[in-house]
Amino acid sequence: MRLLSQMFGKDLVKVAQNAFLCGTMEKLELYILGCGSALPTTRHFSTSQVINVRDKLFMIDCGEGAQLQFRKARLKFSRLNHIFISHLHGDHCFGLWGLISTLNLLGRTADLHIYSPHGLEKLLLPTLAFFNRQMTYKVLFHEFETKEPMLIYEDRSLTVTTIPLQHRIPCCGFLFAEKPRPNHIIREMVDFYEVPLYEMNRIKNGADYVTSEGQTIPNSVLTRPAEPPRRFAYCSDTVYLPDLAAQLAGVDLLFHEATFAADNLARAKETFHTTAAQAAELARAAGAKKLLIGHFSARYEDESILLEEATRIFPETLLAKEMLCVSI
Amino acid sequence: MRLLSQMFGKDLVKVAQNAFLCGTMEKLELYILGCGSALPTTRHFSTSQVINVRDKLFMIDCGEGAQLQFRKARLKFSRLNHIFISHLHGDHCFGLWGLISTLNLLGRTADLHIYSPHGLEKLLLPTLAFFNRQMTYKVLFHEFETKEPMLIYEDRSLTVTTIPLQHRIPCCGFLFAEKPRPNHIIREMVDFYEVPLYEMNRIKNGADYVTSEGQTIPNSVLTRPAEPPRRFAYCSDTVYLPDLAAQLAGVDLLFHEATFAADNLARAKETFHTTAAQAAELARAAGAKKLLIGHFSARYEDESILLEEATRIFPETLLAKEMLCVSI
Numbered sequence: 223m224r225l226l227s228q229m230f231g232k233d234l235v236k237v238a239q240n241a242f243l244c245g246t247m248e249k250l251e252l253y254i255l256g257c258g259s260a261l262p263t264t265r266h267f268s269t270s271q272v273i274n275v276r277d278k279l280f281m282i283d284c285g286e287g288a289q290l291q292f293r294k295a296r297l298k299f300s301r302l303n304h305i306f307i308s309h310l311h312g313d314h315c316f317g318l319w320g321l322i323s324t325l326n327l328l329g330r331t332a333d334l335h336i337y338s339p340h341g342l343e344k345l346l347l348p349t350l351a352f353f354n355r356q357m358t359y360k361v362l363f364h365e366f367e368t369k370e371p372m373l374i375y376e377d378r379s380l381t382v383t384t385i386p387l388q389h390r391i392p393c394c395g396f397l398f399a400e401k402p403r404p405n406h407i408i409r410e411m412v413d414f415y416e417v418p419l420y421e422m423n424r425i426k427n428g429a430d431y432v433t434s435e436g437q438t439i440p441n442s443v444l445t446r447p448a449e450p451p452r453r454f455a456y457c458s459d460t461v462y463l464p465d466l467a468a469q470l471a472g473v474d475l476l477f478h479e480a481t482f483a484a485d486n487l488a489r490a491k492e493t494f495h496t497t498a499a500q501a502a503e504l505a506r507a508a509g510a511k512k513l514l515i516g517h518f519s520a521r522y523e524d525e526s527i528l529l530e531e532a533t534r535i536f537p538e539t540l541l542a543k544e545m546l547c548v549s550i
Numbered sequence: 551m552r553l554l555s556q557m558f559g560k561d562l563v564k565v566a567q568n569a570f571l572c573g574t575m576e577k578l579e580l581y582i583l584g585c586g587s588a589l590p591t592t593r594h595f596s597t598s599q600v601i602n603v604r605d606k607l608f609m610i611d612c613g614e615g616a617q618l619q620f621r622k623a624r625l626k627f628s629r630l631n632h633i634f635i636s637h638l639h640g641d642h643c644f645g646l647w648g649l650i651s652t653l654n655l656l657g658r659t660a661d662l663h664i665y666s667p668h669g670l671e672k673l674l675l676p677t678l679a680f681f682n683r684q685m686t687y688k689v690l691f692h693e694f695e696t697k698e699p700m701l702i703y704e705d706r707s708l709t710v711t712t713i714p715l716q717h718r719i720p721c722c723g724f725l726f727a728e729k730p731r732p733n734h735i736i737r738e739m740v741d742f743y744e745v746p747l748y749e750m751n752r753i754k755n756g757a758d759y760v761t762s763e764g765q766t767i768p769n770s771v772l773t774r775p776a777e778p779p780r781r782f783a784y785c786s787d788t789v790y791l792p793d794l795a796a797q798l799a800g801v802d803l804l805f806h807e808a809t810f811a812a813d814n815l816a817r818a819k820e821t822f823h824t825t826a827a828q829a830a831e832l833a834r835a836a837g838a839k840k841l842l843i844g845h846f847s848a849r850y851e852d853e854s855i856l857l858e859e860a861t862r863i864f865p866e867t868l869l870a871k872e873m874l875c876v877s878i
Contacts, residue, residue, distance in 0.1 A: 260655055262648070264622050286648040287615045294592050312651040312681045319647065320590070320614040323640045327588055345680055352673055353640045 255291035257516035288317030307338035309393035387460035405445035502535035516542030583619035585844035616645030635666035637721035715788035733773035830863035844870030
């Protein structure tokens with residue numbers, strides 16, 4: 223049996239060990255590009271967010287100016303391959319026209335995937351064809367039903383599931399969920415038992431180790447559990463739906479629209495929006511770890527009234543603002 | 551014969567005299583909402599400008615984010631009735647979708663007139679119909695040919711004529727020209743000759759005055775000439791067209807694109823754009839009073855290179871920037 227240090231030089235071992243043994247949390251960050259509602263103000267851009275999952279960028283909604291804010295946040299277009307549109311109101315998708323054209327001007331070649339309720343492709347295609355005579359890349363539309371939660375995206379480490387909402391038109395939120403990750407190797411223990419490099423993946427995935435002498439070392443001695451997978455939920459636009467608590471149970475971060483304060487409850491219902499108090503009630507019922515509220519009505523020059531209202535019910539509430547980056 | 555003060559009370563006379571006699575320049579201001587080119591940067595919005603003619607607002611081009619910048623400039627949507635689109639490239643018109651929707655949300659009732667080369671109505675209508683199920687106002691499209699100068703707008707005090715440009719697609723600039731205004735009454739002289747109020751309009755328009763004693767007072771004694779009518783020309787996007795000097799002769803302000811510096815002349819020609827030096831040459835040849843350059847390529851982090859290049863040829867050059875307001 224050879225140790226890592228026998229197989230590789232000393233420095234290379236360090237690199238390999240770091241890759242295998244590193245137990246730090248991987249990047250999961252939410253950027254707010256815009257958190258206003260339908261009417262533009264001098265304070266807010268229309269709705270758009272970007273979630274950075276280990277340097278893959280996923281855009282959620284794409285209001286007018288999203289591409290400008292994307293640049294301002296120093297995010298990289300090349301890392302953006304998936305855009306999720308909650309519903310076909312202009313303040314959630316008018317930024318697509320410009321963003322898609324810009325990516326074309328930049329000579330992008332990778333496919334761009336757009337997920338939305340039905341109707342977007344038919345609307346966008348004629349305009350795209352007119353304004354981008356020659357596309358350097360493909361835009362692939364994935365249109366979904368909005369009645370039931372649906373798995374609409376999956377890769378090695380992440381799933382995205384729709385969250386059916388209730389708005390004036392078909393609308394869904396999105397639940398971003400990390401997949402469970404392999405256990406972390408305890409470096410001192412694998413060194414002690416002289417575990418060879420080629421056994422590491424099996425051990426990370428739960429296998430015990432049998433030494434060359436035939437002794438079985440239980441996995442629990444060699445590893446510690448991975449961090450629990452994190453989840454982020456995006457809910458906008460919608461009336462207050464208390465039943466969402468089940469699907470959102472225990473999310474690490476809940477972004478929920480809070481278009482109005484509680485004294486505008488009637489207006490919220492009428493326009494199929496939520497109050498800050500209701501967003502906080504939902505976060506509490508769901509046992510969310512943090513609540514981020516946004517999609518503010520233009521009437522609130524000072525949004526601290528919304529924050530105070532929510533915080534009284536759910537203390538771990540944050541107020542969205544442009545260029546805010548929240549680590550999940 | 552009665553004097554003004556005999557016909558009205560003393561205070562009313564002052565108001566009436568001010569209305570008749572005021573000789574100050576009326577408002578003619580240009581606001582830069584965006585002066586970037588096709589690719590967005592953190593420094594610039596896409597192209598859009600607003601010209602304020604005695605509190606009537608005319609928008610020229612409407613790139614993404616124009617409505618946000620319009621708000622930021624503290625301009626009033628209710629004063630905007632006419633939008634002029636130079637050509638159908640996205641960075642000059644992608645802001646229309648959001649702007650039109652916002653005006654609808656605000657419950658606008660006045661018609662909105664949009665002037666553009668052919669094709670815009672067909673492109674916009676399906677999207678507008680989808681995103682604005684019920685329109686509270688009418689959008690009226692006025693599409694023009696781009697080969698010859700055409701008078702496309704006229705009111706009591708202003709005309710707008712197209713300036714045929716040469717770009718990759720049909721494109722026109724716009725010449726905003728005040729109509730000649732009546733002469734200014736010289737207050738001391740009309741007081742001296744006891745000219746009655748009802749004669750004032752005739753005199754402002756050039757008539758002599760005959761006193762009740764039959765004495766003819768020449769108009770030149772009673773009035774001084776009005777300020778010469780002012781003209782503003784907008785030229786973007788285009789290759790360098792020296793022949794424009796004739797149509798632009800003597801303009802008070804020329805906005806001209808200067809996408810590139812002279813060392814990128816080949817690139818400018820290839821993409822049908824102009825260099826700062828060429829814009830300055832045109833301003834000089836036209837005898838413009840001032841030149842404002844914009845539509846900067848994203849490659850220039852520091853645009854002073856463009857300003858210096860233009861200033862060497864035409865000293866009265868200004869660099870456009872967002873929220874700049876130029877009095878014409």
